[in-house]
Structures are given as structure tokens and as C-alpha cells.
Amino acid sequence: MRNVNQAIKLLQDMEKGNHKPGIVMYSAIIGGLCKDEQIDTAQNLFKEMICKGVVPDVITYTSIIRGVCSLGMWKDAESYFQNMVNFGISPNVVTFSIMIDALCKDGKTEKAQTLFQLMSTRGVQPDVVTYNSWIDGLCNSDQREEATKLFYQMIGRGISPDVFTFNILIGVICKEGMVEKAQKLFDLMIQRGVKPGTIIYSALMNGYCLQNQMDEVTKVLHSMVVRRCGLCNVRRVTKVQELLKEMQARGPSPNVYTYSILLNGLFKNDSYEEAMRVFEEMENDGLKENIVTYNTVIDNMCKANNLDEANKLFDSLPSKSLKCDTMIFNIMIKNF
DNA sequence: ATAGGGTTAG
Incomplete structure (x- = not known):
């Protein structure tokens, strides 16, 4: 989906010409809108497709859940999730992984843990992507030991x-x-x-x-x-x-x-x-050095008392179209 | 024509 707006126009053209857009079409556009953070439009289209008798499937639900999750709209995520279950559409490993990943990134590790357990209860096995998201989440909440345990657990379960x-x-x-x-x-x-x-x-x-x-x-x-x-x-x-x-x-x-x-x-x-x-x-090497590199070098030139060299390098930064940041000014002020 | 993940430096 490269251009959502174009796709929406296509959708309207189809309807004018008495063609019925199908589930794939709707899901693709909803997914594209979510990636564009046009969540309101996505939610409206989701309602609209149901009104027109096109039933969302697990991919449609997963797409819209991803959209609301990435914006931290947890209430909406929960209700879509509840909805799909009520309609007999089972969340699969992708649905769970997306939610676990988003929860971890929002610091809601405990909620993620609950989902990680829930998926097992529902008979959905985590795969390498689920584990990666969960391991990353644990690391980011200072539970590195637990993350390591999960790492060995996944190997034990035959997930590479x-x-x-x-x-x-x-x-x-x-x-x-x-x-x-x-x-x-x-x-x-x-x-x-x-x-x-x-x-x-x-x-x-x-x-x-x-x-x-x-x-x-x-x-x-x-x-x-x-x-x-x-x-x-x-x-x-x-x-x-x-x-x-x-x-x-x-x-x-x-x-x-x-x-x-x-x-x-x-x-x-x-x-x-x-x-x-x-x-x-x-x-x-033709590698583009950045301000961090120069920072390190200039700082150490100063420490070695090569102030002239440090100054020269600092003065050359504009000609390399490098913007100075706070840290480099601090170094310069400290030493000159 | 439809859904998921990560990371290194001052």
C-alpha cells in the first residue's frame, strides 16, 4: 500500500461503477491508513465495511488493532479484541505479537505478560517474533535475567x-x-x-x-x-x-x-x-563522520593539551555541514 | 492488492 489516498479514491470509483470492494481491498486500505496514523478514517472505514456487509477477518482486525495500539489507544484495542472473539474470529500469533510489542514499548510489561499467558491459554503458540518483542520488553524494564530465561525457553521449545x-x-x-x-x-x-x-x-x-x-x-x-x-x-x-x-x-x-x-x-x-x-x-574511508565522532576526538585532543588542533577541527565543522550540539559547546567552553 | 519484531557511539 504505497498511496492510501489513491486507494480510497479507487474504492469510491469501484462503488460508483457498481463493483463491490472485497475484504482484501478494505483490509489493505485500513492497514495503510493505520500506518499513516489516520486512525479516525481507518475506524470509519471499518464501520463502513461492516454496514456494507463485508465481514472483517483476522487480518482486518489485526490491522486496526495495530493502528490503535501504536497510538496507545488501549481501550479501543481491547474492544476490537473482545469484538473479534465474540464474532468467533480467533486472534492468531500475529494479533498477539502486535499487542505484546505495543504494550512493551509503552512500558506496560505486566499487561504484556498477561497477554503472553493468555495466548497459551487460547492455544496460540508464540513464535520467534513474539519472543523477540517480549524479550525486548523485559530488557527495557530491567528484567534482563527473566529475558535470558525466555531466550532459553524458546530454544527448549524448538523456536530458533x-x-x-x-x-x-x-x-x-x-x-x-x-x-x-x-x-x-x-x-x-x-x-x-x-x-x-x-x-x-x-x-x-x-x-x-x-x-x-x-x-x-x-x-x-x-x-x-x-x-x-x-x-x-x-x-x-x-x-x-x-x-x-x-x-x-x-x-x-x-x-x-x-x-x-x-x-x-x-x-x-x-x-x-x-x-x-x-x-x-x-x-x-568515505564514511560520513557525525557530531559524536568529532565530539570524541575534540574532547580527547583537549585532554591531551592539543588545543590548537582541537580548535582547528572545531572550526572546520561548518564546512562539513555538521551542526554543533550542546555537548560539543560544553567541551569547547571548558577548555578555552 | 490485506497483518508482526531488533540493534551499536560521545
Whole structure:
């Protein structure tokens, strides 16, 4: 559904020409309106289709439930849900997943838990998407241990975690400073044939940086290259910036986050020279640095007493069409 | 012509 308004016009044309739009047509438009946050129009069309004798099915209900849920209209969600059940249309795994996800994102973890249990009661089995939403919700309400339990529960039930699951868990665990645990999950991920991308590698690097284990960061970078193209073709390189070059060429590519994480880690671990080399590498890479990157570099230039260089870099920001934010002004004011 | 999920940096 690329253009809802056009679709609505089509709907009206059909009716003028004595063609009856069917359930698929209505569901598609209602779904499109919901994605456009035109919830009133969607609800009206929903009523209208019923008046015209077109009976909504599980997809129509799920679409409109998604629409009201995403706007936090829980009363409406509940009544649509109740309605469909009363009409003998069973909510399926998608219906439940959408509601659980929306509830979690709104911080209503307990309500989500109730639904998670309700679906089992109704004989609807959660799938990988349901688990991911629920695991994410638990992580965001500081119940990471419980989330880990759910992770093993899903494996026990024969539902394979995918790259979404690992992104959620590895990211959280790294931030908690338990990088060893994250590394174990990473190993499990590889063992289960789930392919890590740039984000997982960046998150792991961040985890090791936080623990000041810069040797391990280099290993992560190395495995990023190796895993993609096979051990035999890769030189055993130890220098971070050489590894970055390799990654750029053959691995999941480093992005601006990867670089910023690395820069920050190197600065914090007294590798000023190496950090500056990585920074140059980044500029040559054609990657668009952002204000966070410059922030890190300028801050550390100041700390190393290279005030002239810091000033020069700061002055160059407008020519790179980068907008300064509060943090960078604070750094500049503090140091000059 | 119809419905669902995630993530990394100062």
C-alpha cells in the first residue's frame, strides 16, 4: 500500500461503477491508513465495511488493532479484541505479537505478560517474533535475567532465535558490562548458524572497550574479517587500523558507530596516537563522520593539551555541514 | 492488492 489516498479514491470509483470492494481491498486500505496514523478514517472505514456487509477477518482486525495500539489507544484495542472473539474470529500469533510489542514499548510489561499467558491459554503458540518483542520488553524494564530465561525457553521449545533476538540480548548484556556473557551468546549464535552483522560486532567491541580489554577488541575486528572470507585468506594482522581496512574490504563493513566505539576505546586506554590514525582512516574511508565522532576526538585532543588542533577541527565543522550540539559547546567552553 | 519484531557511539 504505497498511496492510501489513491486507494480510497479507487474504492469510491469501484462503488460508483457498481463493483463491490472485497475484504482484501478494505483490509489493505485500513492497514495503510493505520500506518499513516489516520486512525479516525481507518475506524470509519471499518464501520463502513461492516454496514456494507463485508465481514472483517483476522487480518482486518489485526490491522486496526495495530493502528490503535501504536497510538496507545488501549481501550479501543481491547474492544476490537473482545469484538473479534465474540464474532468467533480467533486472534492468531500475529494479533498477539502486535499487542505484546505495543504494550512493551509503552512500558506496560505486566499487561504484556498477561497477554503472553493468555495466548497459551487460547492455544496460540508464540513464535520467534513474539519472543523477540517480549524479550525486548523485559530488557527495557530491567528484567534482563527473566529475558535470558525466555531466550532459553524458546530454544527448549524448538523456536530458533534469529539475528533480532541476538541483537537485543547481546546489545543489552554488553552495556551491562558483562562482555564475557555476551561473547558466549555470540559463540552460540555462530554455532547456530545465525550470521552476525556490523551491529553485533560493534556492540561486542563496545563491551570490550568498556572493560578496557583492547586486545579483545582487536580480536573481534579480526573475527569480523575472518568469519566472512575464511581463515586461509586473511593475514594475521594485529594493528587495528589494518584490520579496519580488511573489514572495509571484505567483512561486514564498519560504520560510523564502529569507528566511534573504537576511537573512544583507544582514547580511554591511552592509545592517543593509534586513535588519531584510526580517525584519519575513517576520514579516508568515505564514511560520513557525525557530531559524536568529532565530539570524541575534540574532547580527547583537549585532554591531551592539543588545543590548537582541537580548535582547528572545531572550526572546520561548518564546512562539513555538521551542526554543533550542546555537548560539543560544553567541551569547547571548558577548555578555552 | 490485506497483518508482526531488533540493534551499536560521545
